[in-house]
Amino acid sequence: MSKRVTVIGAGTMGNGIAHVFAQAGHQVVMMDRSADALERALATIGKNMDRMVAKERISAADKDAALGRLTTSTDLAAAVGQAELVVEAATENTDLKLKIFADLDAAAPEGCILATNTSSISITKIAAATGRPERVIGMHFMNPVPVMKLVEVIRGYATSDATCQEVMELSAQLGKVPVEVNDYPGFVANRILMPMINEAILTLHEGVAGVEEIDTVMKLGMAHPMGPLQLADFIGLDVCLSILRVLHDGLGLDKYAPCPLLVNMVTAGKLGVKSGEGFYVHTRGSKELVVAPTFSK
Numbered sequence: 001m002s003k004r005v006t007v008i009g010a011g012t013m014g015n016g017i018a019h020v021f022a023q024a025g026h027q028v029v030m031m032d033r034s035a036d037a038l039e040r041a042l043a044t045i046g047k048n049m050d051r052m053v054a055k056e057r058i059s060a061a062d063k064d065a066a067l068g069r070l071t072t073s074t075d076l077a078a079a080v081g082q083a084e085l086v087v088e089a090a091t092e093n094t095d096l097k098l099k100i101f102a103d104l105d106a107a108a109p110e111g112c113i114l115a116t117n118t119s120s121i122s123i124t125k126i127a128a129a130t131g132r133p134e135r136v137i138g139m140h141f142m143n144p145v146p147v148m149k150l151v152e153v154i155r156g157y158a159t160s161d162a163t164c165q166e167v168m169e170l171s172a173q174l175g176k177v178p179v180e181v182n183d184y185p186g187f188v189a190n191r192i193l194m195p196m197i198n199e200a201i202l203t204l205h206e207g208v209a210g211v212e213e214i215d216t217v218m219k220l221g222m223a224h225p226m227g228p229l230q231l232a233d234f235i236g237l238d239v240c241l242s243i244l245r246v247l248h249d250g251l252g253l254d255k256y257a258p259c260p261l262l263v264n265m266v267t268a269g270k271l272g273v274k275s276g277e278g279f280y281v282h283t284r285g286s287k288e289l290v291v292a293p294t295f296s297k
Contacts, residue, residue, distance in 0.1 A: 005027065005087065006080045018045065018070060083108055087110055100128065105131055150189070184251075186250075229278075230280065244256055
C-alpha cells in the first residue's frame, strides 16, 4: 500500500532513503532548506537509477515512474502537512534533531509516524521533544541506501508495538531486512563497528602498522569487504567521532574514548571522502586508493 512519505534532508542518506521509497511505489517529498542541495540530490537519484537500468535491475519505465512520485520542498510545514511517515536524515547533531522533531510534531498530522535515521542518538531523547513518543522510532538505513539491505529499527522507551510493527513491515516492503533493536547508545551496528574503527586508528596512531597494512589485514584476514580505515573515510571521520562520543558519554566506559589521532584529524578538517582526504586521498571519479601524505612512508 502506497504511503505519503516525507524525507528530511537531501544529503547522502536522505537522497538514498527518498530513492528507495519512491522506487517502492510511495509518494515522496524530499525536504531540505537548501534548494541547491535538493537539485543535487535529484541528480544523484537519477544517476543511481540510470545505473540500475543499465544493470537491468529496473526498467526505464520503472525509473520514470519512481521519479514521477518524487517531489521536493524547502518548507518543512508544507512538506509534512499530509505525511503518513516522516524519516529525518539530517546531520548527526543532537540539538538539531531535537529542534527538527519539535517542529515535526507541530506540523505533521496526528497519526503520522516520526522516524529518525540517526546512527547513535537516543530515540527516547528525540521522542521526548514531541507529544507523540509512541509514534517516534529509529529507522537506521545503511550507506549506500539503495544497495545495503539492513535497516535497524530502534524502539524508544515509549515506542508502541503498533508503530514498530508498521515500520518493520514497511522496511520489508522496501526490499530491506529490518532488525528490531532497543534504544541504547550506538544501537547494535555502531556499538560494535565504531570501537573496531577506533582500535584500527589507535593501531595506526601507536605505529603498529601503516594504513594499507591495517586495512589489508582486515580485508584478507577477516574477509571484510573494506578495511576499517577506508570505511571510516567513507562514513566520515566527523561522524565516527560523533558516534564514539555518544558511546563514551552514554556508557561511561574508557574503551569508547576516541583516539586522539581521530580528534586531531577532524579538528584539521580531514574528514575522509567528503573533504577529499582522510586516511586516504580521495579524487572524484577515481577508485584508486592512495594513502594520504601524512601517513605515507
